Amino acid sequence: MPKKEKRSYEVTEDLDDVTSWYSYLYKVHEVKVKLLKRLKVEILDEIIDEINNMEGEEIADIVDPLEDVDKIIKNLRKLDKDLKKDEKVEYLSFLSLDTIKSVCKRAKLPYSELVDEVEKYAKELEKKRKKFDKIKDVVDVIHEFQPIKEKKEKDLQLQLYQYLTAKLHKRTIETEKTIGGYKIDISIDDKIGIEVKYPKSNSDLQRLVGQIAVYSKYLDYVLPVIFAKKRSLDLVNFIYEIEKNDNVNAIVKKPEED
Numbered sequence: 622m623p624k625k626e627k628r629s630y631e632v633t634e635d636l637d638d639v640t641s642w643y644s645y646l647y648k649v650h651e652v653k654v655k656l657l658k659r660l661k662v663e664i665l666d667e668i669i670d671e672i673n674n675m676e677g678e679e680i681a682d683i684v685d686p687l688e689d690v691d692k693i694i695k696n697l698r699k700l701d702k703d704l705k706k707d708e709k710v711e712y713l714s715f716l717s718l719d720t721i722k723s724v725c726k727r728a729k730l731p732y733s734e735l736v737d738e739v740e741k742y743a744k745e746l747e748k749k750r751k752k753f754d755k756i757k758d759v760v761d762v763i764h765e766f767q768p769i770k771e772k773k774e775k776d777l778q779l780q781l782y783q784y785l786t787a788k789l790h791k792r793t794i795e796t797e798k799t800i801g802g803y804k805i806d807i808s809i810d811d812k813i814g815i816e817v818k819y820p821k822s823n824s825d826l827q828r829l830v831g832q833i834a835v836y837s838k839y840l841d842y843v844l845p846v847i848f849a850k851k852r853s854l855d856l857v858n859f860i861y862e863i864e865k866n867d868n869v870n871a872i873v874k875k876p877e878e879d
Contacts, residue, residue, distance in 0.1 A: 643871060647861035648742045649685070649718050650854065652735045656721050657710040664728050665709045668716075669700045683720045689851060753870050756813055756842055762788045763815070763846060763872050770877040777848060777876075778806045778817040785809070801835040812841040819848040819876065826859045837866040845869070848876040 657665070672680060680694050693715045700712050713721075718739070725732040753760060766784050771777055782796045785807065798808040807815035814836045820826045829845060836843045845863065849856055852873075860871045 643857050643860040643873065644864045645739075645743060645746055646685070647854075647857045649739055650714060650857070652739050653716070653718055653721050654710060654714050655735055656725055656730075656732055657713050658706075659730055660724065660728060662706055662709075664724065665706065665713065666702045668713060668724060669702060669709065672697055672700060683717055684715050685717050749864075749867060749870070752867070753842065758789065759785070759792075759809060759813060760844070760870075760872070763844065763874075766874070768848075768874075768877055772819075774817060774819040777819055781815070781817060781846065782807050785815075800839050803832050803835055805832075805836055813844065814840040814842070815844045815846055817846050817848075823855050823859075826856070830859075830863060833863045833866070833869055837868050841868060843869045845871045847871060847873050849873055850876060 677694050680697060681690050684690065684693050684697075696712055697715070700709065704712075718736070722732055722736065762785060763781070765788075766781055768777055768780050771780065778796070782794065785792075786794050789809070793810050795808045796806065797804045799805075800808070800814060805814045806817045809815070816829065816832060816836070818825065818829055826847075833843055833845060843866070847856070847860075856873070860873070863869050864871060
């Protein structure tokens with residue numbers, strides 16, 4: 622198994638810095654799962670043997686930190702040949718795409734068409750980014766926003782509303798405006814909708830799906846602002862799903878620590 626390589630993409634630890642890449646990260650994860658499922662169990666077992674003989678720092682060099690790296694290493698340490706194939710794939714999917722490509726190459730398994738899916742998706746995201754460049758002033762202000770320590774979603778919503786009002790003088794900013802039967806947290810110029818979410822569980826995120834689907838029909842741009850303490854595969858997956866709407870772009874911010 623290769624040591625640390627130059628990757629075709631980068632993942633940083635700063636949640637704000639990777640906002641525009643969450644959907645891309647999940648697409649990469651999806652492709653990695655497909656590739657791993659194509660490999661024979663014997664090959665997966667060889668990978669497990671290699672991981673079991675590696676130090677923690679060596680493992681850190683060949684994984685994608687979609688979740689806390691220490692947590693990933695701990696989970697990879699649980700790998701056992703007696704696990705079912707799907708379970709092995711689930712654990713090994715946290716290896717980097719370059720690492721899995723290297724294994725496929727070694728096993729003489731074709732992988733280019735799936736990797737091409739990733740590149741194609743990256744181009745689609747670039748087109749979407751250009752669309753959202755038209756409201757760059759709003760997006761930039763949301764990224765600049767640093768909330769005062771709060772544990773309630775409503776307080777974060779109010780703080781963000783006040784911050785946007787202070788920064789964007791020329792725009793019409795309203796709160797709790799009814800859109801398609803729901804009350805969106807913040808509306809800007811009747812074209813941009815912002816929904817604040819501080820999820821305590823996955824069910825909190827799922828409740829947002831229906832709202833976003835409705836808002837995207839009525840507004841030019843929808844910006845879910847999600848406060849998350851840690852990156853997780855569930856969060857990345859959720860953002861991938863809601864960003865299937867061309868006019869939805871999630872912004873993830875790290876809340877003030879207690």
